[in-house]
Amino acid sequence: MPNPKRRHSQQRSAKRRTHYKASETTLSVDPTTGLTHVRHCAHISEGKLYYKGQVVAEKAPLKA
16 A cells, blocks of 8 residues: 655645644524524424424424
8 A cells, every 4th residue: 555755744735734624514494483593404383293384293292
């Protein structure tokens, strides 16, 4: 298996890693409940599980 002849500098590694940035989560407002939630994720309101403004489950799942 090939190995590099020389070690990469710390500067070279840092240049590559500058593009790995944390991004903000996108929030949406549910048209049915009016709650703010993380986009493309189901959320619980009044004991019901909602996704895209529709009830997916009447009972909210138990949290582990």
